[in-house]
Amino acid sequence: MKLHPILRWPLWPLSILYGLAARLRAVFYRRGILKQHRLRGVVISVGNLTVGGTGKTPMVQWIAGRLLDEGKRVGILTRGYKGVGSISDEVALLQSRLGRRAHFGVGPDRFQRGRMLERHGIEWFVLDDGFQHLRLARDADVLLLDSTDPFGGGWLLPAGPLREPRSALARADIIVITRTDHAPALETVVRHHSSAPIFYAQTALDGVFVHPPAAAPAPLDWKGKKFFAFSGIGNPAAFSNDLRRWGFDIVGEVSFPDHHRYSQQDIDDLARRASSSGADALLCTEKDIFNLADVQPPALPLFLCRISLEPSLPELFWQTLFLTIARNRERGRP
Numbered sequence: 001m002k003l004h005p006i007l008r009w010p011l012w013p014l015s016i017l018y019g020l021a022a023r024l025r026a027v028f029y030r031r032g033i034l035k036q037h038r039l040r041g042v043v044i045s046v047g048n049l050t051v052g053g054t055g056k057t058p059m060v061q062w063i064a065g066r067l068l069d070e071g072k073r074v075g076i077l078t079r080g081y082k083g084v085g086s087i088s089d090e091v092a093l094l095q096s097r098l099g100r101r102a103h104f105g106v107g108p109d110r111f112q113r114g115r116m117l118e119r120h121g122i123e124w125f126v127l128d129d130g131f132q133h134l135r136l137a138r139d140a141d142v143l144l145l146d147s148t149d150p151f152g153g154g155w156l157l158p159a160g161p162l163r164e165p166r167s168a169l170a171r172a173d174i175i176v177i178t179r180t181d182h183a184p185a186l187e188t189v190v191r192h193h194s195s196a197p198i199f200y201a202q203t204a205l206d207g208v209f210v211h212p213p214a215a216a217p218a219p220l221d222w223k224g225k226k227f228f229a230f231s232g233i234g235n236p237a238a239f240s241n242d243l244r245r246w247g248f249d250i251v252g253e254v255s256f257p258d259h260h261r262y263s264q265q266d267i268d269d270l271a272r273r274a275s276s277s278g279a280d281a282l283l284c285t286e287k288d289i290f291n292l293a294d295v296q297p298p299a300l301p302l303f304l305c306r307i308s309l310e311p312s313l314p315e316l317f318w319q320t321l322f323l324t325i326a327r328n329r330e331r332g333r334p
Contacts, residue, residue: 003159011159019156022132022164026171029134037111038137041075041123042325045138047131049168050152051161052234052258054144055178055203056129057090057287058309061097063142064126066318068101075103075117077110077136078128081259089259090128092290111136131171132163139325143172144201145190147180148238169193173324174317176201179238181312197320199311203238205246206306211289212297220303222248227283227303228274229253232260232291239285242307252277262288264295271298 003011028034044063048054060076067074076098081088091106103122105113110133114125127136131143145151152161169175170193177183181200190198207219226249231239236255243250252273256266274282281301284292289304311317 003155008155008159015156015159018158019165022156023167026134026164026168034134036137037135039111039114039125040118041114041125042329043077043114043125043127043130043136043138044140044142044321044325045127045130045133046142046144047127047129047133048144048146049131049162049164049166050146050149051157051163053149053238054146054235055201055309056144057093058203058307059142059144059176059178059201060126060128061094062308062310063321064094064098064102067124067126068098072124073103073122074101074124074126075105075114075122076126076128077105077114077117077130079108079110079133080106089287089290093287094128096286131168139328140321141171141173142176142321143169143174143196144176144178145186146235146238147177147183147186148235148241150177150186150189166193169196172196173328174199174320176311176317178309179203179241199313199317199320201309201311203242204308204310205242206308208283208303208305211292211302211304222303225249225280226251226278227281228270228277228279228300229283230256230270230288231285232256232258232262232288233285234258239305243283243305248283250283251279259291261291262295267292267295267298271300274300 029036046056046060048056064074064076076094078091103117105117107113127138151166156162169190172194173196175190175196176199177186178201181202187198208222209217210220229243229250233239240253270282281303282298283303286304286306
């Protein structure tokens with residue numbers, strides 16, 4: 001959420017109140033004034049300090065996928081679209097990537113969803129967007145920071161995208177700085193608030209696919225083509241930067257609000273703009289495809305980018321994660 005500075009200042013008093021409430025809430029949970037609920041299984045929380053755009057969904061996918069590859073029964077706990085329990089584009093993406101191996105508990109009461117999954121033998125949980133969901137106890141808190149805008153310019157909600165003050169870094173067990181492999185200045189800021197291990201993670205392009213998919217989807221050779229890019233995600237600038245880093249020839253681009261549900265007019269307008277820009281095809285994220293279900297295919301070919309994210313030192317990250325879980329469970333972390 002980026003507001004013009006002129007619009008931010010009238011909201012500043014509300015941000016002060018919001019920040020105070022966020023601090024008090026964290027203190028109340030830490031001291032047991034507000035009660036946490038604990039599942040029997042292991043809970044790994046993946047979250048961030050800002051609203052959207054840090055790479056949280058692909059990190060949830062990577063952790064859940066690795067647990068599944070080790071033969072563990074895994075449940076993903078997520079609040080769903082707007083917290084009302086309906087399937088969001090992120091959930092649809094995770095279901096598409098992980099298949100039937102993973103189980104999903106979708107709804108605002110993630111503790112109750114977790115208990116339901118436990119009755120079906122689930123013993124490992126990945127809590128999606130869980131850093132602020134303090135009602136559910138966790139065995140490890142993985143916090144993601146986007147290197148391009150880690151603290152939303154310092155503006156708390158509602159004036160900016162920051163959900164909690166920087167002091168909340170102290171709750172993190174592991175910090176992952178995304179979209180770079182080196183950020184010493186950001187590490188220095190983090191170290192003022194946290195001694196947690198710091199890892200890095202970069203997005204990677206797994207392939208480009210046509211939409212609607214063929215009977216046997218296969219990656220396409222996209223080199224030499226001109227693209228008009230669009231997205232409705234939390235951080236469209238990061239997608240744009242990634243495309244250029246990977247070598248795409250982008251002749252135009254448009255961004256929509258996060259979770260934007262595309263209309264037929266949207267897609268027709270995009271096709272017209274792409275044609276007038278000299279593009280050979282439209283290009284979007286894999287997540288956007290789940291918001292295109294109600295539209296007819298555009299006049300131009302439509303390609304999607306399949307993107308993944310993993311820590312730059314995956315084995316060390318995995319070892320650190322499991323040591324953190326063991327240590328926190330041994331000391332009976334509240």
